[in-house]
Amino acid sequence: MEGKANGPSENQAGRSVSGPTNPMVTPLLNDLYQFTMAYAYWKAGKHDERAVFDLYFRKNPFGGEYTIFAGLEECIRFIANFKLTEEEITFVRDSLPGSCEDGFFDYLRGINCSDVEVHAITEGSVVFPKVPLLRVEGPVAVVQLLETPFVNLINYASLVTTNAARHRFVAGKSKMLLEFGLRRAQGPDGGIGASKYCYIGGFDATSNVAAGKLFGIPLRGTHSHAFVSSFMSPDEIIEKSLKSSDGSHTSEDFVSLVQTWLSKIQWSKSLHGIFGETNQSELAAFISYALAFPNNFLALVDTYDVMRSGVPNFCAVALALNDLGYKAVGIRLDSGDLAYLSCEARKFFRTIEKEFGVPGFEKMSITASNDLNEETLDALNKQGHEVDAFGIGTYLVTCYAQAALGCVFKLVEINKQPRIKLSEDVSKVSIPCKKRSYRLYGKEGYPLVDIMTGENEPPPKVGERILCRHPFNESKRAYVVPQKVEELLKCYWPGSSGGDYPMVFGDVQCLNKRREDLPTLKDTRERCIKQLEQMRPDHMRRLNPTPYKVSVSAKLYDFIHFLWLNEAPVGELQ
Amino acid sequence: MEGKANGPSENQAGRSVSGPTNPMVTPLLNDLYQFTMAYAYWKAGKHDERAVFDLYFRKNPFGGEYTIFAGLEECIRFIANFKLTEEEITFVRDSLPGSCEDGFFDYLRGINCSDVEVHAITEGSVVFPKVPLLRVEGPVAVVQLLETPFVNLINYASLVTTNAARHRFVAGKSKMLLEFGLRRAQGPDGGIGASKYCYIGGFDATSNVAAGKLFGIPLRGTHSHAFVSSFMSPDEIIEKSLKSSDGSHTSEDFVSLVQTWLSKIQWSKSLHGIFGETNQSELAAFISYALAFPNNFLALVDTYDVMRSGVPNFCAVALALNDLGYKAVGIRLDSGDLAYLSCEARKFFRTIEKEFGVPGFEKMSITASNDLNEETLDALNKQGHEVDAFGIGTYLVTCYAQAALGCVFKLVEINKQPRIKLSEDVSKVSIPCKKRSYRLYGKEGYPLVDIMTGENEPPPKVGERILCRHPFNESKRAYVVPQKVEELLKCYWPGSSGGDYPMVFGDVQCLNKRREDLPTLKDTRERCIKQLEQMRPDHMRRLNPTPYKVSVSAKLYDFIHFLWLNEAPVGELQ
Incomplete structure (x- = not known):
């Protein structure tokens, strides 16, 4: 009972990219303030200033020490087809104060994502807090309009994929895992998304016929x-x-x-x-x-x-x-x-x-089946059972143990000027600068640490000692001699910044930069499974897992703290 | 900054009903087993047997003692346009074992919901466990295909509306409540659904532009x-x-x-x-x-x-x-x-x-704003604050405190034969029979108890003493003399069972039974707010609320227990 894939599995650089799976994903799937800000940027003549935003999360979900990144393909499908219709522009005009000038709506009429660059970690990768999942660069007003849809498309996708991976971890490799959650999901495409992302996270099949048709996921029931x-x-x-x-x-x-x-x-x-x-x-x-x-x-x-x-x-x-x-x-x-x-x-x-x-x-x-979750699977294992396949619904698809992942989208540079967002809460301070990030592997083949550097710093080299610093805690630092260095951010949407080729919607060619192909769903699923197998076991265990280290280079560390002091107001003791 | 409604607010009996808000809501948004069962019913020549299913939930969410019913309009829009396309039929055929006979796919080609009747409680009503929200009657194979979409469309809708109502209750009437959850919602239409249903539950506005456009909800940002x-x-x-x-x-x-x-x-x-x-x-x-x-x-x-x-x-x-x-x-x-x-x-x-x-x-x-929820609103009130408006996102839209409502869809009658579903867990035993339900009001104007009766029992009468029994606990019963009697289930989809009018999809006329109009979103919101105000305060309080009573008539009680004994296997003591 296996369906056929008719998803966008055949995308390649220069090939057309179909629109988002859910046709409701349009530029209006946005917070109103993205449009009010776009207007204010435009009014200030600032809309085309080149800005860099990082999309990341601050804490791993479910009390664990890892997360699986998912949702990228839907983001790329969204920007490949980003264009406001006349009807949408009329609605935005009606929603903004009457004093807004006509020129802005002409501007909205003309925008697309040909001038936006998206670098991202490959979908299905194991990822960690603070390290950018996406680095989005482009005209500030346009990139601002991508914030809400991107965060929406990635938050739940990554959360539910991680949840599925955790269920697989407890169930063990030999068991068949079936996703049965459609009826309890948070709305129709909560159900369809759950089926797709649980499959990436290691489930074998779904009961959801629509997901079988859309994505070629095996069906059971x-x-x-x-x-x-x-x-x-x-x-x-x-x-x-x-x-x-x-x-x-x-x-x-x-x-x-x-x-x-x-x-x-x-x-x-x-x-x-x-x-x-x-x-x-x-x-x-x-x-x-x-x-x-x-x-x-x-x-x-x-x-x-x-x-x-x-x-x-x-x-x-x-x-x-x-x-x-x-x-x-x-x-x-x-x-x-x-x-x-x-x-x-x-x-x-x-x-x-x-x-x-x-x-x-x-x-x-x-x-x-019947209200299974990580805990009940664990309890069944401890008790001893003869179950060959688990059908899991409610707790899996609604991520009942933690229903949201707090992805954020923060400005880190504009007009080549690094920017920081301060907060009373140190965990909410953003890491400024357009950055690169690398995963450093140790002798035993396990990933040891992720490190972020400024864009123009030389990359870490295999066999060379490098100082990795905690971004905010000066006493936490370590030297690492990597046996393998993996650059994490790859170019999934190069825009057209270097070339002057004719722009065709849904068929954007990349003349100046190589664009990473979007992998098929099966490849993403295999990547996820392999990446999880590759992690050091103490990061993965359910009880008191060891945190994986995330760091910045010495140079970036110094710059963060320089900028912080520069931006924070000085108090007056009285 | 208020948008214009272009939702289905003008539906009336005999007028066309537009399709579901999300175009992904199709007959394939279904568990595979609904199709395997449909085939098995068809193969047994049983597919046209008239069945009655109840849709209900078993427990109020968020530790409370009430729930708001929502999602009905989307269900009606779904069945009004229910029809499998050739492409969908081909996919179902490919997903079922090759041994399935061709005749079944011809049968699928012909089905629609003209022979289905849906009685429901009005959307936006305060509702309680076990009392059917929907009573769906029709050919068993067709009604079976409605289970998953209906439960999906109602579960989250009712959950998030209830969550919004609870937030409104804590915030008080005078505060402005803004729904800011789109980016943290469980997928794109989790966000759109949240905006719609939080508005019904008493929020004043949303940041979600798409929801503003679809439903005319006021926008803020x-x-x-x-x-x-x-x-x-x-x-x-x-x-x-x-x-x-x-x-x-x-x-x-x-x-x-x-x-x-x-x-x-x-x-x-x-x-x-x-x-x-x-x-x-x-x-x-x-x-x-x-x-x-x-x-x-x-x-x-x-x-x-x-x-x-x-x-x-x-x-x-x-x-x-x-x-x-x-x-x-x-x-x-x-x-x-x-x-x-x-x-x-x-x-x-x-x-x-x-x-x-x-x-x-x-x-x-x-x-x-910033990670607000019921508890933090309550803490702010106790501490004293000067906030005029609250922007609430993550905890509201993902229903973080309880991410799922356990709605179920149970067969209660087929071919005029009442059916029961047993379980080791008494709370999971279904209440058999095609039923009616009534809300009985006391002297002070508060609802006192909901009572279910067999379809043909005489309805409770104002001023006449009636015995209300707990469906499963023989010692719990009470006499009530209602001052007002409200029948809860109304006909929102009469099918065409009595008439032989020409069937037109999306334009079903009701010749034999009056069809309730689908109210506008604003009317549903007002109904919700009024119904909540009308409840006795001790059912509504956050701490240790008094459970509202749900009962069955004496006759129905006797019948449930007769059927239960009849169906349960007798053990053999050895």
Whole structure:
């Protein structure tokens, strides 16, 4: 049940970039103040001053020490098609004070992102606080209009990808992880976004059909409790025949075949006394579902009573299918003590395998759902369970443990002048200057530290000692001799600043700078999984993880503190 | 700065209903299992069996004892336009096992919601656990396909509306509440939905321009820290002239006028010594903003230091504007101790009013933002503050305190047969039968209890004693003599079951049943505010609120327990 990708996976430099997945992502998906500021910049003749903004977050989510960066592709799709329509301009005009001059709306009519440069960390990378995820450079009024959409597109994307990665970490590699969150997501595209980003974060499939269609994510799903309770009894099944898997023969009365098996199980040596009469509406539902999907029979077994009704009913249908050459898939548990019930169900399957000589019956797949999260997965692991696949919804997609990531977008330079934003709270002081950033790797192949430098500083070199300083704490510093140096920011949108080629919307060519291709969703997912594997384990553990170090060069450190003193008002003691 | 409504406010019975706000809301915005079940129903010849589903939630959010119902309009817009396209059908076919028969896809091609009836509580109403928000009736396979989209559209909408109402409750009626959450919302339409539903819940305005355009919600916004730090000093201001408000004269050098005022303030009797040199980049930004918006000057004053720079700079500009007949609007605080700073700023304004004889200067508006939520609003109230308007983002729109509402959609009847869903957990047992529900009001005008009855029971009558029973706890029951009886479920989508009129998509007429008009957004907001005012105060308080009673009739109680015994398997003691 896997869909086909029709996402923008084939983007390459010089190829057209399709618009954002959600057509509601337009230049009006913005805070009003971006437009009032644009007007004030324009009125002051300042709108074309070249500004550099950093997009970053201040703290890793979920009490962890890492974050996965996601949402970049949607940002690039947004700016590749950035253009205000006449209708939008009219609305902006109506929303601003009547005193605003006409010239501004002519200006708005003309703007696009051909003069904007976006450098970014590759989507799906492991990232850390304070290090810019994006560095956006361009005319200040235009870049200001990108703030709200960019932050919106990255905040939740990165948060939910990180949440998915954390769930994968607890569940372990061998388990199948299914995202079942659409109905509980924060709105329709909260659901669609969750499906995409949970897949990047390491989930295997989703229940969300729209996400399957948009992104080619594998789909999973069988039936609900309503399906079970919609049946009254096997008597209502009219079409009872089922052809064998190889087409060689037909069971004319599959219902009777199942009932015979149910009775065999009930009166078998090892299982006698475990259950009495099973629920007949459930039995009817299972039979009907098997008749519809003889090759894909997976039954939800907890509508009435897992061990006294659901599992025996399932086994009877699975054994009848087995007679006709079909292999049932397994069961889903959606309530109760999942550890206990999965072990009991496994025991039941093992007994059936032995008692009736059906090879492989013990290995029947067990899926568990019902309000799962990191903690319950961890508790299940500690208790011991027999679950093969987890269906996770609410806690995953709404990021219930922490519903927001605080990404910000701060001005760090304008007209080549570095700028700083001060705050009573040191953690909120921004790191000024147009910067580069590097990840330095140690001998064992693990990333050791991220370092930010001024744009024109020479990059750290492999084998050369470099001083890494905490940006705000003078006593925290360390020398590092990197074994590998990785530059983090790559050019994903070069604008047209160097060339004078004809600008075509949605088809921007890069003449002067190489533009990084947007990777396919699968590549992004693989990058994420690899990057996580590459981290030193103590950064990744759930309990008291070691913080990963983020630093600035000695030169940048000095400059930050010079600028800070320069901008902060001097108090008057009285 | 108020936009115009172009939402679906003019819907009336017989008028066309536009599609969902988000074009991504299509029949594929669904869990795959709704399609696998549809196939299994179809294969069993059961797809047209008439089923009744209830949509409800089990627990009020945020530790409270009430919820606001929202999202109905989007559901109606969805079903009014429900139709699978050929492309969607092809995708569903590719996603289902290859063994599925062609006839099913012909069936999918033909389905719509003309045979579905939706009864619902009016959007914006105060609602309680277990009482159906929607009762959806129709062919089981079609109604099954509505489950995921309906639950998705209602869960977050109701949650965030309730969150907004709770914020309004703490802030009090007199404060202006501004929703500033777009950048932190869970994706683009998380932001757009938040703006719409916070407005219903009692907010006054939003920063979200797209929401202003879509729904006509008033817009607010001035400038950010980046605007302030994008300026270096007043020297860079080129166009310095400002015409007076009445056009009678012009200040040729507004910058000097401001600087003169700043110096007057600094050396005034009452303010001398409070601040030294203010930040010049901030001063330049404020002057530029005032030149752009002389009638709407509201300044963010915390980029460098609120009392030593921001407030004095603001006052200098405001006094210069005052010379030219303009009235400044006020300041915004976005960090630090908001209670203390707002009081200090107010004191400063008062001193300016007295010292320079500017009437009304003391009343300058103070807006506060920065990670506000119910708790911080409550703390500010207890501490005492001078804030007039609150800008609330992250905690409001992501529903940080509880990121999901657990709405469910349960089968309660099929083919006129009542159905029940059992569970080990009593709170998860569904209430069977096609039901009606009523709100019973007491002598003082407060709602006393909601009661569910079987569809054909006589409705409760004003002045007649009626027994209200807890659905699952036999000892909890009470007699009530209602002074007013309100039927809760109204017909918002009558389908076409009684008439044989020609079906036109997006233009369904109601021949046999009156269809409730969808109210305008403003009416829904007013309903919400009125309903909240009408509740007995002890249900509404933040600390230990009294639970509102939800009950069933004596007849329904007996039937639930008869069915329960009937469906639950009998154990075998050994």
